Amino acid sequence: MIINHPLLGPRDSQEFIYLGDANLIERPDWQAANAVETFHDYLYLRDNPAGEHRELWYHEQGDRSWLVVTRNTVTHEISKVELARDVARSKGRSK
């Protein structure tokens, strides 16, 4: 596969390491009353769609950027690639 890196352009997916569902960015609040449940859902449960999937790839053999790739799990077509750091900020994550 070829991932169109937002900074570097098309790169072979062999340079990347796959992590999984981009929801892993949204780490829950550790002080919430039901933190164990929310962390369980966060870490263990997946939508796992047959179709568009937002997922985390790490450019380990490249620039070490974590990317959020929107890819169709049936056709493998990639429709969007973003820097995970930007996505994290857009979801309100900061310090």
Next chain:
Amino acid sequence: MNQMNRINGQPLGGTEATGAPRSGQANRLSGGQIDHAKTLNFRFDGKTFQGHPGDTLASALLANGVRLMGRSFKYHRPRGPLTSGSEEPNALVELRSGARQEPNTRATVAELFDGLEAMSQNRWPSLSFDALAINDRLSTFLTAGFYYKTFMWPKAFWEKLYEPIIRRAAGLGSLSMETDPDLYDKGFLHADLLIVGSGPAGLAAALTAGRAGAQVILAEEDFLFGGRLIAETYRLGSGSGADWAAAAIAELAAMPNVRLMPRTTVIGAFDHGITGAVERVSDHLAVPAAGKPRQILWRIYAKRTLLCAGAIERPIPFENNDRPGILLAGAIRAYANRWAATPGKTVAIFTNNDDGLRTATDLIDKGVSVAAVIDTRPEGKTLAGTTHLKGATVIDSAGRLGLTGITVRLGTGETRQIACTALGVSGGWNPNVHLTCHQRGRPVWDAKIAAFVPGADLPPSMSVAGAATGDLTTSGALASGAAGAVAALDALGITARAAELPEAEDAPVNVTPFWYVKHGKGRAWIDQQNDVTVKDVKLAHQEGYRSVEHLKRYTTLGMATDQGKTSNMAGLAVMAELTSKSIPATGTTIFRPPYTPVPIATFAGRSAGKDFRPVRQTPSHKWAAEQGAVFVEVGMWKRAQWFPRQGETHWRQSVDREVLATRNSVGICDVTTLGKIDVQGTDAAEFLNRVYANPFAKLAVGKVRYGLMLREDGMAMDDGTTARLAEDHFVTTTTTANAVGVYRHMEFCRQCLWPDLDVQIISTTEAWAQFSVAGPNARKLLQKIVDPGHDISNEAFPYMGCGEITVCGGLRARLFRISFSGELAYEIAVPTRYGDGLIRAMVEAGKQYDSVVYGTEALGVMRIEKGHAAGNELNGTTTARNLGMAGMVSKKKDAIGSTLSEREGLNRDDVLALVGFRPVDRSRPLVAGSHFINVGAEATAANDQGYMTSVAFSPNLGHSVGLGFLKSGGARKGETLRAVNPLNNEEVEVEVVSAHFIDPEGDRLRA
């Protein structure tokens, strides 16, 4: 014009005529794309023959009058070539000998070279007499799937009797069982347009794209370019197809933007326009040139791919349609026109289309006698110069090891015997849709040519031209090739003008579907290699295996080395008839990569044997090698395991010496392989505070702290020490095994979880050579290395201190007062290039203390004596609590893994806890991987109390010591248990003790 002398860069092979008699080549004709002036000697089944450059093994054997080349898989039927290409199911041989022996090589694509050796296969004792041909007599018992219904009794007989017999009978060729001596390589190519196939469509496309200046790769699986153009006699413009092809190739070869790749098979279309291709660099040579690979696996990144793979002719099954001498009509034509060879002096043709008639015409022109043309079509033009039987079919054939004649049923119903030594069969042509299916695309039915053509769901960026689209005329192929290139480049914003094209034939093939000859009780072969007959398909239908997938799997139709290229259609047609459905309604079988079989070694390339993965060497590697160190693999690293000295005959002697010398004086160990990560930034402390379970915010500058890193699920991920060199600067270490994973994890935390923390990280593992100096005399030794300006006394540089210093007269270095061994110890780091110099200097400085350099074994012994957890304990299923570090998991802050480590299942009273063990009988050794069973309890899983993770012989204590996880371990000190090891039928009584066997209070560390 002879292309053999035209292809740029292609070795001709061959030797000057040896004066060997040509008379052997009884079926050799004149002309063609072979170099008659040169003779090549080769051997088949021990007999010597002659051929010419440009021959394949099959064409040369046919020219020599040899039709019998192999045996079928199941019935061991005598077989000759069916085709002239890579779709060949029958003529498989063992090519070459010794370690280069190559099973199942298709004689039809094996390029002849001088000294070629080939043996027939899957026969015993000989090709002409094969004992297992008895299977053919028993065929009525060996129908499709018979083995699913028997061989079940008695139970034990399957492995002992039935299966060994089946296995010996099955299989085709054999491996030499020796290591392949050849080199293989891999590579990566980039282009605007990849053109697959160099027939009329491919060449027209290449000329169009090449002249437009696009970056073009033209891949041709054959060793000659031109496809059917060099196998046909019809004119292109003023000259022959071969002439036009040669001229086109000459023009393309002169274009710097065009890469011609003969002997290159495109094997698969993968995601996002990436294709795989195999270039056979040296298969046409006796032995590859020095340093040159046998084959190269190319990964081609082309913006567009144009598939010009042509079409594959299909046979018409009839009773005994598999005898040597029965070929596809187009193949006979190719052998005659391109290879100047004929499978027989008297040939008959059996066709349902006009293309079959061409073969007759060409043979007649070449002076080969055509006994008759049997044409299933009652109407249509009559061919001159031979007997043209309309509305007739071939219903049987004769000849045990080769065709001697056929039985024909005329339109009138009467039958006629016709003597012939070869029969050309044409059932029409199937567009070669193989690559269009590699991303699960499904071909669609085209009634006009009664065949499947590429569907709409092609791999993205792929388009198709020429016969592969179903347009079987040469003029159509030329035009669609040119148009295909223009369209493909247009999609890339490159304007191209279609190459002007020569006049070419545009005769329709006029195929009228005729799938198999129904007459007769005997067997009509559909899949010739796997011996699947019309009867087998009927039986599958009768037993309910009616979907294409069930049909294939039950009968093995299309599962042979040709993957059904010549057989799937007939199988489908028969099933369609039985289910009275149309062929498309019955289904289509899609193709999977690779297009043709690829040697496993080719996929591995250079990454084989000792080059499987790179080797990482430590800074002291050269010195250690000089000392005769024994090295051990630690991931990709090679580390010194121990350093044998004169007179030491057993590794234990060396390791015990290294341990004792370290504990009693001083030892040096290269610990560079531990991961080092430089962590900087105003938020660096806060960052570490979150990635480690224990607090880091308040670590003072100039101090080191042990850190335990958890995964989010609460399991221990890694541990190490972190030194604070400045307010905003830390150096953290990881275990050797987890260095990469921890770095990746930190980047995830930094970029995805806390994107605004001011923290920057970079690996410095390789930048610094780091050595542990441990033992009572460690300080004394180091004081001779560290420059006088730096006070490393216990007061000035206490346990867990760190600092930047200089050594050996001004070299910048780092010093850490940390200890893995439990001794007074330091780790000292210098820039890697000086690591070799430093260890030599330290060894010199250590002489007066009888210092040693110790390896990973001694390191392991000392960490076990000290009770430090390592890889065997951090196995991905152990929590801080299991490791006895529950107290380190701060509840006052958010850290990765802290929340989920609170789950009930991880905190039950009886969870495993890390403790120490020693044998009750001190002379007994402990064994890692033993399980703990209470004394008196039965050794069963139900009574399993835990397991031993690490053991060592402690030369200090004089007995074996072990670490392990024990249920409620913390509360069981002093208890006696059995460490059972049923694998070796042994067990040892052990005493549960503290994991800290040496200096539990840590006085030595702080000395």
Next chain:
Amino acid sequence: MRYSGFKVIKEALTGHKGWQPAWRDPAPQPHYDIIVIGGGGHGLATAYYLARQFGQHRVAVLEKGWIGGGNVGRNTTIIRSNYLLDGNEPFYEFSMKLWENLEQDFNFNAMVSQRGVLNLCHTDAQRDAMRRRGNAMRLNGVDAELLDTEGVRRMAPFLNFESARFPIKGGLLQRRGGTVRHDAVAWGYARGADARGVDIIQNCEVTGFRIENGRVKGVETTRGFIGAGKVGVAVAGSSSKVMGMAGMRLPIESHVLQAFVSEGLKPVLPGVITYGAGHFYVSQSDKGGLVFGGDIDGYNSYAQRGNLPVVEDVCEGGMSLMPMIGRARLLRMWGGIMDMSMDGSPIIDKTHVEGLYFNGGWCYGGFKATPASGWAFAHLLATDTPHSTAKAYRFDRFLKGLMIDEKGMGAQPNLH
């Protein structure tokens, strides 16, 4: 109709006229006591044991395509029970025992071939871990042997003992492990279930569940509504898709695992061999093809195909371990969709919907588990209690911290 050598001979002599379809092709009835969704190995085995073992005969198997078209027909055919953890080992040994009597049981020769499974180790630490596993097997009454380098050499002299990047330090051998003709497993169970009254309904895709006040009433399908007392889902690979229709998110990701077969060769390998320092495992089929595989591609996928990097990685492993296969040709590659779970172990459990049961999360260990999975799922469906060997395969083990993590990789499905 009973299959036997005698029957084969009789039919041969009478023109094979007597053979009947291996299973019927019935139209769906309006209601069944139990519907099993998924006509793969696990679904068919479930139906077979429901009928044979638990006296359930009003049972239907619904398959969206053709039976046996999923992973049971696209795997590397290995069976073994060489597991480490209490939650797994008894279950897989139960499966092994069922394999050992399967053919006589369902009267279909699935070519169960116990020619041994040998896992190689390449470091001392790996050997220690293997000894722990082998001893766990022995404590469970399962056969296991720990071989040293010489023991491995005796068994497989063709391995790379000379120029290996990672030396062979020994191996864990389970002699009772081996291979099975995968398609025959689906067909044998289908034939056996059909003979016991189970309706096997092909080309019938489930499009939804009918759930009323928390209880399942049946399933909507491409062939209309079919009522059911209980519904069992056994659609590994598509588990998230199907259970999503019941509003469930699963601790599962779908990943593609490629497998490969070489051209036919005369006998080369003694049994199954797996490489401990690279991603490669291999056996040789009765037809002579080397059947091999390695790691999953590693990204979520529902496409039954993979990509070159993994093909290359697998062949690199093969060439470093057994360099004599270099000139054997890879004939065909294909991909199967794996239910990769969060701890590498399966789930056989009830759901929050009454009457709806789930079987999945098999990662790439599903084939060897087929008989026990079918039996245990049938047990749960028929008795509403988990089978004794499958008690640990619960949904809530992740919330409770009772993971069954053989590899210790944690919640990272593509590493299991």
Next chain:
Amino acid sequence: MPDHSLAPLLPLGGATPRRDTFAGLTITENPDVAIASVACRMGRDADLAKAAAALFGTALPVPGQMVAKGDWALFWTGPGQWMATAPFATHEDISRIVKAGLGDTASVTEQTDAWVRFDIDGARAPDMFERLCILDTRRMAAGSANRTMIEHLGTFVLCHRAGEAFSVLGPRSAAASLHHAHVAAAKSAI
């Protein structure tokens, strides 16, 4: 340059740099380059740009690029991250030099000995590279700097002159394997 008593050892283990010559291609081990990593502190991009321009006499390169000015050559390694290189003989203590120039606008880390550097020269270079890495070195422009995989290792490929002058920086500990891969690929291609 501090004068201490320790002799350096080159990555390939020799006392002098290794050089391999083929028709139209040379592969030369080059230990004479000091390297420091530069990583922008959070939100200090403008300050860093200013300090860097003053120190290096050139702006920091954009993604995928390399710039050279006087003794300095800089290439982009990641978002907000660069490698600064200079002659080893005059800049052995490069990290202190760079840190002094950039102050608190960036994190600076010594990287000199983390890498083995091979200089690849000659018109046949792309023929070797196409058997080593995925990058299209045949059409790579001068000034390109990319990290990719060679022989399973993360390596930087710098293009000095299109088609004929490159440098490869790989993990120093694997220098021998990386060198072997280059030589094997060169033999295979040339």
